[in-house]
Amino acid sequence: MTLLERDPDDMIQVLDEDGTVVGDVPDLDDEEFVEMYRYMKLARHFDERAVSLQRQGRMGTYPPLSGQEGAQVGSALALAEDDWIVPSYREHGAALVRGLPLEGTLLYWMGHEEGNNTPEGTNIFPVAVPIASQIPHATGAAWAKKLRGNDDDVVLCYFGDGATSEGDFHEGLNFAGVFDTPNVFFCNNNQWAISVPRERQTKSETLAQKADAYGFTGVQVDGMDPLAVYKTTQAALEKARDPDEGQLRPTMIEAVQYRFGAHTTADDPTVYRDEEEVERWKAKDPIPRLEAYLRAEGIMDDERHAEIEESVKTQVADAIDAAESVPRPEPREMFDNVYAETTANLEEQYEEFAEIREKHGDDAFLED
Structure with a gap:
């Protein structure tokens, strides 16, 4: 049985909450493991500074990503150079991996249209704030690639659990199934669509199983396990490029995770979430989880960790200086x-x- 040939409620996992190996580790070398860890640390520190900037009145409303670094970084690192990502509004970590400078993300949330200008070759669609509106766009882009004979290039679309309640979700996935497009639909199930909990979105046991209705594979992965996310996304990308006989190209991945902070800086999650729930999910934090594995394997030590910490702080500080030097x-x-x-x-x-x-x-x- 391949990684994708499983029940949608059979969650894929490589590392448990303590960073102990419980599945097949992806075939990455030491530097690639460290790169994954560094991107996650960079995304987390950037997120903390961005929230602080908003609170100081130096930036507009901002959607925090803390807790979702494993899903974003793990999935984006699995992509090939010519693949595309279609983000929602919280994929700062995935965009960073694809080559979008941090100052570009800052400029966008500071109100500069320049923040929407992605560098040539990054293959990133513009940020989509309206819920699920990007899903038909991703399907259309993948269909265009197939019609042009470029279906080795996959289009990966990110969206949240709340998007699965929108018509655009159903229309986009149904079209992808009918026309067998080279898509990966990546659902960041972070348990809350603003203040609406996951159980109010659907009576389906999992979100992944919704793919069954459209005739293609849906799988559920531990979204706070970056190694499991990497392997699952890699398998879905391979299937989109070259499906096995009887399979359709698209896959829907439900990455089960949690956003530690607010939906946006205009939101107060204490109104609808209790602290016990937040702390329970923080025990699954993807960053110390990966770090524990790297230390156990001798890939990470205190010296390398300190180097990463310092470089991350410097890179974010430089990005803030660059963004704030641009006239309002x-x-x-x-x-x-x-x-x-x-x-x-x-x-x-x-x-x-x-x-x-x-x-x-x-x-x-x-x-x-």
Whole structure:
């Protein structure tokens, strides 16, 4: 039985919560293991600094990712150079692995349209804030690759558990099954769609089993085990490129995990989550889990750990300096960048905005 030939409720795992090996370790060399760990540490420190920037008024609303580093980094590292990712709004770690500079992510959440300009060759779609709207786009992009004969290039789409309740999810996956597109649909099941818990999304036993309705494979993986995520994504990518006889190319991966912080910095999770639940999930933290494995294998020691800690802090500090050195965007850009050409309706809205701003200043737009 291959990794993907299992019941959707049979969760794939390589490391247990203590970092002990309980499955087949992926074939990576020591430096690749360290690279995975470093990306996770970098994503976590960046996340902590980004939340701090928002609290200080130096950045707009921001969606934290802490707790989800294993799923993001593990999946992104499995991709080939020409593959594409289609993110939602929380995939800062995956975008980092694919080559998006940290200052680009900062600029986006600081309100700069420049943050949407990804460097050539990174193969990243723009951030999608509306829930599940990116899923049909990912299916369409993969279908286009197949029609052009480029179906060795896979399109991996990230979305949350809440997205599985949206029509775009069903339409995108149904189309992918019918047209056998080279897709991997990666569900970051972090247990909460803002304040709505997983059990209010569906009566299905797992989210992964929803793929059955569309005729292709769905699997559930421990999303806080980066090695399991890497192996599962790698297997799904291989199937998308070259499916076995009788199989369809797409796969849906449900990565079971938890977001430690708020849905966004505008959210207060203490209203709907209790601290006991949060602490229970923090015991599964993907970073110390991978570190324990690396130390047990002699791949990580105190000296290398200290080097990573220092380099991560320096890289994030430099990214913040670079982002904050860019002049603040003009409010007019909010209206100019919605469509290729500004509509009459948007122009009317801008004129109203400009009139209020001229009369009352920017304080008129601040919340109490």
